[in-house]
Amino acid sequence: MMIIGAHMSVAKGLEKAAKDVVAMGANTMQFFSRNPRGSNFKIYTEEEISRFQAIRKEHHFGPLLAHAPYTLNLASDKEKVYDFARMVIREDIARMDALEIEYLVFHPGSHTGIGTEAGIQNIIAGLNQAITGEEKITVLLETMSGKGSEIGVTFEELQAIREGLTHPERVGVCLDTCHVFSAGYDIVNHLDEVLEEFDRVLGLPLLKAIHLNDSMMPFGAHKDRHATIGDGKIGLSALLHVLMHPKLRGIPVYLETPLDDDGHKEEIQMIKEVIYESSGD
Ligand code: FE
Ligand code: FE
Ligand code: ZN
Numbered sequence: 001m002m003i004i005g006a007h008m009s010v011a012k013g014l015e016k017a018a019k020d021v022v023a024m025g026a027n028t029m030q031f032f033s034r035n036p037r038g039s040n041f042k043i044y045t046e047e048e049i050s051r052f053q054a055i056r057k058e059h060h061f062g063p064l065l066a067h068a069p070y071t072l073n074l075a076s077d078k079e080k081v082y083d084f085a086r087m088v089i090r091e092d093i094a095r096m097d098a099l100e101i102e103y104l105v106f107h108p109g110s111h112t113g114i115g116t117e118a119g120i121q122n123i124i125a126g127l128n129q130a131i132t133g134e135e136k137i138t139v140l141l142e143t144m145s146g147k148g149s150e151i152g153v154t155f156e157e158l159q160a161i162r163e164g165l166t167h168p169e170r171v172g173v174c175l176d177t178c179h180v181f182s183a184g185y186d187i188v189n190h191l192d193e194v195l196e197e198f199d200r201v202l203g204l205p206l207l208k209a210i211h212l213n214d215s216m217m218p219f220g221a222h223k224d225r226h227a228t229i230g231d232g233k234i235g236l237s238a239l240l241h242v243l244m245h246p247k248l249r250g251i252p253v254y255l256e257t258p259l260d261d262d263g264h265k266e267e268i269q270m271i272k273e274v275i276y277e278s279s280g281d
Pocket of ligand 2: 256
């Protein structure tokens with residue numbers, strides 16, 4: 001069975017979000033580990049957490065994905081920015097692990113002038129102070145579009161990060177279809193080759209999650225603008241090929257398209273219908 005969900009708000013709590021997942025016909029979700037543009041986070045009561053855990057178990061949710069805030073830049077050489085990023089990644093790995101969330105994804109960072117190599121060294125040091133190796137959670141590096149000085153625009157950069165880690169077994173990859181397309185990986189015409197390259201550079205078993213988004217920006221534009229499924233430059237049929245690719249079977253898929261919960265509900269329904277039709281059973 002397909003594991004699919006959307007990015008959801010947890011502003012009204014974890015329990016409400018889990019109920020909304022069920023109402024949406026989904027079986028997983030992504031949510032922000034804390035305020036995406038700030039640093040605040042909510043402390044959930046024991047009752048709320050246990051009701052949340054009960055819902056996800058009862059409805060057999062697939063792996064849940066927390067997304068770290070955008071304000072986190074582990075590649076930075078600016079002391080304040082870097083110290084903040086080190087603290088947030090350390091806290092959020094621990095907090096999400098305590099909630100039994102399977103994955104925490106973050107944007108590797110932007111080197112803002114110090115160069116990719118130096119930026120990668122900062123990311124490695126930041127992860128090594130945050131990951132104890134005792135966690136159950138897996139930290140995911142997100143593939144990036146390469147806007148500005150973003151790191152993670154190639155599979156090689158993600159592999160370079162992993163190579164420096166004390167606990168590489170706790171770190172995987174989240175592939176964002178909009179970002180890789182915008183980064184110059186042609187998932188529309190050469191999906192097999194892109195997956196072969198991922199496998200050669202990183203190893204396909206490291207691919208733990210897919211952000212399913214269409215792209216407003218053309219191939220290789222290095223710009224990060226998500227479109228709803230079928231309404232961008234990637235298109236519905238290429239995104240369906242990603243969903244149905246035999247090498248990607250079982251990997252959970254999270255929509256980050258510019259829609260609210262009702263829109264995501266329709267999008268998930270549409271995806272299920274076309275997949276059902278094209279699989280012909
Ligand atoms: Fe992201
Ligand atoms: Fe994403
Ligand atoms: Zn994006």
